[in-house]
Amino acid sequence: MRIDVVSIFPEYLAPLELSLIGKARQDGILDLHVHDLRSFTTDRHRTVDDTPYGGGAGMVMKPEPWSQALTAVAEARRGHQGKPVLIVPSPAGERFTQALAHELAGEEHLAFACGRYEGIDERVIEWAGEHFDVRPVSLGDYVLNGGEVAVLAMVEAVGRLLPGVVGNPESLVEESHSDGLLEYPVYTKPAVWRDREVPAILLSGNHGKIAQWRRHEQFRRTSERRPDLLEVFDAGKLPKADRLA
Numbered sequence: 001m002r003i004d005v006v007s008i009f010p011e012y013l014a015p016l017e018l019s020l021i022g023k024a025r026q027d028g029i030l031d032l033h034v035h036d037l038r039s040f041t042t043d044r045h046r047t048v049d050d051t052p053y054g055g056g057a058g059m060v061m062k063p064e065p066w067s068q069a070l071t072a073v074a075e076a077r078r079g080h081q082g083k084p085v086l087i088v089p090s091p092a093g094e095r096f097t098q099a100l101a102h103e104l105a106g107e108e109h110l111a112f113a114c115g116r117y118e119g120i121d122e123r124v125i126e127w128a129g130e131h132f133d134v135r136p137v138s139l140g141d142y143v144l145n146g147g148e149v150a151v152l153a154m155v156e157a158v159g160r161l162l163p164g165v166v167g168n169p170e171s172l173v174e175e176s177h178s179d180g181l182l183e184y185p186v187y188t189k190p191a192v193w194r195d196r197e198v199p200a201i202l203l204s205g206n207h208g209k210i211a212q213w214r215r216h217e218q219f220r221r222t223s224e225r226r227p228d229l230l231e232v233f234d235a236g237k238l239p240k241a242d243r244l245a
C-alpha cells in the first residue's frame, strides 16, 4: 500500500517511522510519502491561510495550495486502477470505525489531507472529488488542533491490518463512540475559485441570516453524514423549525 500525507507540519508524522509501522515501511509493506503543503505555495511568505468569509474567529486554509499538492499526489499514481481515497480528517466527518479501517486496508493507495486553523476551504473538498474518492473522517466527537494526530491514528489502525505487519493476526479486534452536531462548511478568498462561488449569504454581512444559514448547514451535514447523532441531539427536544427545511 502507498500512503501520501499532506500537512503544514510534516515533522508531526515522524512517529510513523517507529515501531510496527516503521518496520512495515522497512519491509516494503507500506510505502509512505509525507508532503509539506507550503512547498506548493507561490508567494514569498508561503501563505496557506486567510480570513473566513462571513466573519468568525480564526483563519481558513486557502484552496489553491491544496489543489497543487493534491494534483501532485494524484499524479504519483497515474495509470493505476480507480481513484485513490482522500481522507480529510475533520470533526465534521463520518466516524472512523474499525469497519472503515478494514475497508481502507483493502485500498492500493490512501491520501490524507491534514487541515489546520478553522479548516480547509470547502471548495477544495468539492474539487478533489474529480481526482479522488473523498472521505471527510472524524476520529470521534472531540476537536484536535489539526488533522495530523488523526492521521497518525488512522495510519496505525489501517497499517496494522495489512498482512505481515502484526506478529499474531489473531490480535486484530477494536471498537468506537459519539454525540452532538457537525460543523458548517468554511470559505475564504477568493470569492470565486475555479468557477465555484462562496455561498452569497456569507458575503451579505447579515450576521443573523449567516448564523441561521450555518445552523442549517450543521443539520444538513449531520443528517447526511451522521444521522445517528440527530437521535441523540433530539433528546434535547429542539423545535422542528430549527431542523432541515
Ligand SMILES: OB(O)c1ccc2cc[nH]c2c1
Binding pocket: 089, 090, 091, 114, 115, 116, 117, 118, 119, 137, 138, 139, 142, 143, 144, 145, 146, 147, 150
Ligand atoms: O479533531 B480533528 O480530527 C481535526 C481535524 C482537522 C482540523 C483542522 C483544524 N482543526 C481540526 C481538527
